[in-house]
Amino acid sequence: MTMSFRALGVAALVVAAACDERFPSDGAPPSDDVLLRQTLNGYGVVPIGPVAPQEPAMVELGRALMFDKVLSGNRDIACATCHTAELHATDGLPLAIGTGGTGVGAARTLGPGRSFVPRNAPTLLNSGIGLFYVFWDGRLTRFGPPLPDAPVPLFGENLVEAQALLPVLNRREMRGEPGDVDVFGAPNELAAIADGQSEQVWQAVMQRLLAIPGYVSLFRAAFPTSSPQTLSFRDAAKALAAFQVAELTKTDSPFDRYLRRDNNALSPEAKRGAFLFFGKAGCLSCHNGPLLGARDFANTGVPQLGPGVGRGAPLDKGRGELQNFEFYAFAFRVPPLRNVELTAPYFHDGTVPTLEDAVRHYSDVPKSLRSFDPSTLPAQFQTSYHGELQTVDTVLRTLDFRLRTPLNLTDTEVAELVAFLKSLTDPAARDLSGIVPASVPSGLPLR
């Protein structure tokens, strides 16, 4: 009896040794959400946190400054003229129309003797969430050594504040030309200051502002420890930045909710578009990171339009126009994409009117550029198109290598990509009428 039990025990151990085998499991593809989240994580596409709360008094001062034409030399254009609330903090035009123009939005027309601002007025939506570069050529940046062409020395590393200093210096945008008179027929004292005298221009603007009792009160509330004598236009720029951060940060899109782990925030079509965006279409190679872009430059083969910039005029070489950046010929800042649905027309010169057209452009960039039809532009811009074969060839010569092979997107794929891009829209950005003040301290008309 005992021996039989022992034999059984030995047999059990033998069986155990024979069973040391692993049985692999058969796999099934993971769910779309799992794959998409892994992809997003891999490309640094992470949720955006809250912006810093802004002082209400600063925001109110910034609101007044944003909508007040008194900042312009001719008292005929405000920041909000090219960044109008009705058009989601842009102007709906291919190229901005600065001082001397009339009307607002897409109906705005060029004034006599004026020329277009060379580039599209980018939206101010989300300008306060941390852009790496400002302006289409990225000449304002926190990274690397100061550019030789940097328009202002940075202070406090706040690009939004720095950016707000510049339009009042630009003759085409807000300052005006020597000899201009303002809307009341008075001489334009800002335009009379020589180019390069930035501090004098800012001082002159501040003299205008502090001559208006309403601004004295607003500045006093925003800067209670500063006397009027010590205030500068940099303080006005801080207020403009505070307004942008407080009122124009719109980061609660369906895609943002998806990033915050709500799998149902995106429609199935938008998810398919996301897979294309981060897959076959290769959009992610530029539009990656938390902001889906804004940190790179690319020559995307965009048609040339407008008066041009600098030495390259009448062409616009973009970042390649900056000293020591010639390598970037025709390369422009990759824009961040949140709320892109609302900010047509697209690209640095607004030559592409719809989101679908923008996606189709990327499907075959050389073909798109060569076949560009200027009649799709508003009438006043059509004669500014530079469609000569030599110009097209010049642009394509330095086309970003990632865009040289056609994607040949199908109509369905284009629609899915557009659906994904529309999922980047914060519903709160659709109607910005609430940010418009009833009036401004100067008493100038808002429109």
Next chain:
Amino acid sequence: MPVSRRTGAGLVVLTLSLISPARAQLIQAKTLPIAQGNQFQIFPSSNLGMAGVAVALADSTLDPFVNPATGARLQASRFFATPMMYRVSQGTGGGRSLPLALLGRHADWYGGLALAVQQVDPSRPPGFDGIAVPLPGGGPIVGPVPGTGTVIPDNASHGNQYAFAMIGRALPRQHLSIGASVLWNRLHAVDGVDLLYANSRRVEQSGDALDLRIGALKQWPRDSAAGAPRSLEAVLLHNRFAVTHEVTYLDAIWNPITQQVEQQPRIEDNYDHTNTWGLQLNYQIPLGARGWRIGWLAVANRASHPKIPNYELANVPALPRDPGYTHAYNLGMGISRAEGSGRFGIDLIYEPISSYTWADAPVAIPTAGGDTIAPGGKTIENRFRFSNAWFRIGVEDAVVQGKPTKFQFGLILRPIQYQLERHDHVQLNTRELSASWWEWTPTWGLSYRQPGFELRYQGRATYGAGRPQAQFPIGVIDFAAAGSALLAAPNGPLLMTDVTTVTHQISLSLPLR
């Protein structure tokens, strides 16, 4: 360190955390070969070293804790102290328990009390170093060290408490006994749960489990020629398990204020709730006069899962699930022989399980086909079909005939096989998955019995399961510094490191006079 590459698609842990004091009354559906410590093996047993065979062989020590009616077999009151410890290899987990139990009898009445305290170590992935992750910019503090600005991984052991009470009465005229028992657990640590939340920094568990049983034992009059009498056991149980997992993750987030990608704690509460009704029948009859017996076992469980945690495993997509239910069965037979100092037993059990879980739409959800799933509708349906089995064989005999020292050996084989069919009503697709693996457990034991005490050591080592490897977020931490480099998205099989779970139990039994 052997590593198994499991194709990581759709594997989920369905119901990991059933508190089962022993054997098969509560059937566990396990969908991932994750090694689990034997932390719930807290009661004394006479058969543990012989694989816990039970279908045709009584376990005079453990049976009263399983079926309170079997307390009628008590010959005398006894006190048990049963310290137990287990260790999962590769430094991936462990625990220790100190149960104290008292079984007593007075005339036709009998009863028992048991208390146990337990300490369970955190379940770490192999190679995990437990480094605290600093929060750039001094983010919110999560962890036991205030003021450090860090999320501290929970490396401390946590305690569980168990309390058991049983009462029953023998009805000699009817050859029947009946009993009832209650087991209450206060739980702060269920082994392996930490590993089911990949990339988490802390998992704090808190909950209770309650196990209520009524049992009956019918023993027909002994036929002297046939050894032990014919018997029928029945147990009806209700088990309620409710544990909350407070899981702390560190998420990458773009901070507009500092204009950097930072990490931010995110705390998710996951509720693991399962209510189970179960019925077990066990019928044993003697075979001939040489100590052979044959037994049949039938167990049925109906478990409802009001809430199943959303586990996340490294590289393994979690299946969305909210509620669900499971039907599980054991159909088995066993043979045994007890003669002289020797005992031998074999159990063969077939374990079919079907489980149905789903995810509810919290809001109206558009589908790929253009329809809309109304709030409360099912977005995902998962149907599991298990065909598991148990094979247990064990033997016990005297080391030297006539001496009070006995040895035990045994082996448990557990093949697990299941198929999953998943319907995604949003994406309008169906996916199928099949998975299978074996777990095998050699057991051993040594006992020494004197009239004044019995000392028993029993051990077991479980092979065939593993611990998931550590997987940390691959998101770009310092995005600005990363330049234009593109980092590949992780997508691959689940990596499991094979581990061995070794359990040691020492049981001291003292008769009370």
